[in-house]
Amino acid sequence: MKQTFKTHSPEETRALGEQLGKTLKPGDVIALIGDLGTGKTCLTQGIARGVGIAPGEVVSSPSYILINEYKGTIPIYHIDLYRLENAAEIADLGLTEYIEADGICIVEWAERMAAALPMRCVRIDIRWEDENVRHFTVQHPVSG
């Protein structure tokens, strides 16, 4: 199933993420694919809100630390492959343990581990139109 959405502000992007977040269950994996500044972290903030992130938890960019963990109704693992250049570095990170865990995994720059993503993952491509307008293509797994 493929759906497309268009947002006009970071707040609309968060609202879109929130709607999506409400449909997620433990074990789900979201692959985010989009260029610099397209709003991957912003969408993740919305998804986390929809999933039911614990009060006081701040969804910030994990680019430097690679993985952020948030408490909530379901634990959220926020993964960012921005700094990783090759499969060996990604393998070293031990991401399979997170993907096999009972939380929700949200992976930014997911195209860098395309081969290692599970079949069940939801793929979201983000395209930039201008400073505020973004296009989202959400692809749900065939079986889902």
Add this chain to the structure above:
Amino acid sequence: MKILGIDTSCDETAVAVVADGRDVLSNVIASQVKAHEEYGGVVPELASRKHIEAINYIVDKALTEAAVTFRDVDAVAVTNRPGLIGALLVGVAAAKSLAYAHNLPLLGINHIEGHIYANSMVHDALTFPHICLTVSGGHTLLVEVHEGWRYKVLGGTQDDAAGEVYDKIAKYLGLGFPGGRIIDELAQKGNPTAIAFPRPMRNSGDYQFSFSGIKTSVRYFVEKAQRAGTLQLPPVGSASGPDRIRLEDIAASFQAAVVDVLVYKTVRAAKATGAKTITLTGGVAANSQLRASLKTAAAEIGANVYYPPIRLCTDNGAMIAGIAYEKYHRGLRDGLALNAAATGAIVDV
């Protein structure tokens, strides 16, 4: 009292020996060890399990450089939170093994507390409470620091860390790595008022930060200029004429926006608490414009600004051994059940 401090919270495998919380006897960081062939491992360029290959060698090197053996060491301190769990675990496992094998007290330390403590290792004049701005690739945090190393967290970034935005913008503009130093150098040759990039959350009335929007604005500006033919990336010197946009001006204007928000909120915090001391720490503390602007703005409210040398700014084991000395004297001891945690706020006052 000599403490061995270990930090493996992210990219660096770092070990130091510090006497009495101040006297840095050694401060070894794996990525700076030139002859890494010596231990046959790969320099852990990125946070990963490669810490395992480096840790024993870096511990030995820290002891050798400090001219001590484990008989001279009085305690082992290790960063156990926050950070990348797989990376933290290597340091924690090493510290526990060493503490057990040599029958030494073990202390688990919060990485951020290490950064905050770094200034007191080199400056005698710090007064309490003081305002500490920690800015690096992974952190942007404003903290009120009280006597006895107790903290009140005032605010932090809601999205990207300041140093992260520097690195991403530098890469986007094709300037390379490390982004912080490259943009800082370029900015000194540019006009900081050439482009009015936004100052997100400057007037939000709190101490939170947001830098993601500046990143988007820079990209939007660059794309527009490229379409108009006034900017060419990578710069090859062919774009010329009166409309030509200089990369130096983009760098200076971007830096002005980031520094403006950081300085404004930090000084506002000092004013609100009456603190006469402001400390700057983390990798971005090396930024010349941040240092200069903060000094000027702080002077207007009669406050002094301090920052540590770069070797204590970036991730290191010395700051961990440093704060551990204070914690030891306040009775902190951890057992061999000490665990690593990905998250961990510093304890409020």
